[in-house]
Amino acid sequence: MKLSAKHLLGIKDLTPGDIQLILSTAARFKEVLQRPVKKVPSLRDVTVVNLFFENSTRTRISFELAEKRLSADVLNFTASSSSAAKGETLLDTVNNILSMKVDMVVMRHSASGAPHFLAQHIPAAIINAGDGINEHPTQALLDALSMQEKFGKLEGLKVAIIGDIMHSRVALSNMYLLRKMGAEVTVTGPPTLIPPHLAEALDVRVEYDLVKALRWCDVANVLRIQLERQNQPLFSSLREYNLFYGIRREVLRKLDKEIVIMHPGPINRGVELDSDIADGPHSIILQQVENGVAVRMAALYLLAGRDSEA
Amino acid sequence: MKTILTAAQLSITCQRLAHQILEQHPSLENTVLIGLQPRGVFFSNRIVEVLKSIAAGPVMYGQLDITFYRDDIRKGLHVANTTNLPFDIENRKVILIDDVLYTGRTIRAALDALLDFGRPAEVSLCVLVDRRFSRELPIQPDYTGKVIDTIVSQKVKVNWQENEGLDEVILLDN
Numbered sequence: 431m432k433l434s435a436k437h438l439l440g441i442k443d444l445t446p447g448d449i450q451l452i453l454s455t456a457a458r459f460k461e462v463l464q465r466p467v468k469k470v471p472s473l474r475d476v477t478v479v480n481l482f483f484e485n486s487t488r489t490r491i492s493f494e495l496a497e498k499r500l501s502a503d504v505l506n507f508t509a510s511s512s513s514a515a516k517g518e519t520l521l522d523t524v525n526n527i528l529s530m531k532v533d534m535v536v537m538r539h540s541a542s543g544a545p546h547f548l549a550q551h552i553p554a555a556i557i558n559a560g561d562g563i564n565e566h567p568t569q570a571l572l573d574a575l576s577m578q579e580k581f582g583k584l585e586g587l588k589v590a591i592i593g594d595i596m597h598s599r600v601a602l603s604n605m606y607l608l609r610k611m612g613a614e615v616t617v618t619g620p621p622t623l624i625p626p627h628l629a630e631a632l633d634v635r636v637e638y639d640l641v642k643a644l645r646w647c648d649v650a651n652v653l654r655i656q657l658e659r660q661n662q663p664l665f666s667s668l669r670e671y672n673l674f675y676g677i678r679r680e681v682l683r684k685l686d687k688e689i690v691i692m693h694p695g696p697i698n699r700g701v702e703l704d705s706d707i708a709d710g711p712h713s714i715i716l717q718q719v720e721n722g723v724a725v726r727m728a729a730l731y732l733l734a735g736r737d738s739e740a
Numbered sequence: 741m742k743t744i745l746t747a748a749q750l751s752i753t754c755q756r757l758a759h760q761i762l763e764q765h766p767s768l769e770n771t772v773l774i775g776l777q778p779r780g781v782f783f784s785n786r787i788v789e790v791l792k793s794i795a796a797g798p799v800m801y802g803q804l805d806i807t808f809y810r811d812d813i814r815k816g817l818h819v820a821n822t823t824n825l826p827f828d829i830e831n832r833k834v835i836l837i838d839d840v841l842y843t844g845r846t847i848r849a850a851l852d853a854l855l856d857f858g859r860p861a862e863v864s865l866c867v868l869v870d871r872r873f874s875r876e877l878p879i880q881p882d883y884t885g886k887v888i889d890t891i892v893s894q895k896v897k898v899n900w901q902e903n904e905g906l907d908e909v910i911l912l913d914n
Contacts, residue, residue: 454820458807472810472813
């Protein structure tokens with residue numbers, strides 16, 4: 431068993447078998463993380479560089495921890511404190527790092543397609559840790575693992591993805607993954623934040639009424655409003671957004687059913703998600719973070735092993 | 741193809757090994773049995789089944805997966821199986837159980853994996869088939885079902901009723 435792809439650039443390139451392999455391997459790593467020694471020697475001879483051209487807390491710490499739990503050697507690179515700030519090109523930066531015998535690259539970049547570009551030019555395996563408004567595959571995988579743990583399976587699960595669909599790489603990766611695994615998806619949010627033709631392109635439903643979407647779903651994956659990616663105002667005010675699309679107690683109370691709440695973080699409390707819901711009993715937000723380490727261990731392990739088989 | 745153990749012989753061998761373990765560990769109070777995933781577990785299930793019928797007290801039994809401790813990730817990926825050790829191994833006598841002992845590399849990895857769970861008082865090894873003269877590491881079994889001499893091109897296949905539909909150990913020439 432091995433992954434069909436050499437890189438993890440996006441869920442779009444994975445087969446359902448790949449996704450299942452990553453999730454089942456992640457479940458094994460989750461058990462490893464419960465042991466007295468939360469570390470295995472699998473990637474003892476592998477060096478990984480974390481290239482972060484864009485800010486990150488969770489994803490970066492999660493990747494670094496996953497690499498360390500696998501015994502890999504880890505290098506961290508932050509664009510703001512590097513020669514990229516002096517005008518070095520992406521390819522030059524990466525080739526210089528690789529010439530120091532680095533085996534794998536984990537990259538976050540604000541440009542969509544940056545890791546795909548890199549994959550065409552370098553021999554090392556690449557894991558996309560988020561590229562612009564394209565994909566964030568490990569987030570979708572950890573979301574899937576969290577849902578699978580909660581519900582037993584993904585097939586037939588009804589998932590509502592709520593908020594800024596237009597600018598969300600988490601939404602796109604989740605939509606690809608859930609449809610490949612047989613789950614149903616409804617996206618909801620202000621019309622200005624939902625791209626046209628989305629329903630046909632990705633075989634999902636679009637619903638502009640939040641309450642209708644919540645009535646339908648088993649899980650609500652609530653997205654962050656990404657003000658940094660909006661160069662023109664796409665809704666009137668944060669307060670208005672909260673009133674129409676924010677997950678608030680009054681809205682959930684009307685549903686006469688319980689739904690599971692997810693959020694990829696960081697949360698804008700009081701905008702897309704109110705504090706009492708985020709910290710409430712139906713929120714699995716911190717389980718998502720916990721699963722992130724195991725999923726990233728699985729991705730690193732499976733790519734390192736695959737890389738060596740050639 | 742040559743039969744090494746028939747179903748009847750395999751059953752007797754499991755009985756004998758369980759008795760030998762009990763002979764060395766009269767009280768199983770401080771002893772734990774650990775089968776190695778995936779194929780060693782079919783064998784350890786049998787041993788434990790016999791032990792439960794002949795031992796006075798309860799039998800502590802778990803399964804260990806060593807995939808992430810292998811030294812051959814560069815030669816190909818193995819799919820990980822579940823590890824379930826529902827007890828503390830600290831200061832306990834551990835008996836590792838696997839079906840075939842060949843190069844010894846699996847047992848080396850198992851020792852590494854085991855030590856990440858604690859510091860056992862002692863570790864011994866029980867195998868169904870010992871392919872002697874094939875060892876690449878200084879590892880020897882303490883309880884052995886059957887010793888056989890093989891060459892590298894041959895393959896020992898252990899089949900189980902619950903998995904392959906028939907209990908037997910056979911030697912395949914490639």
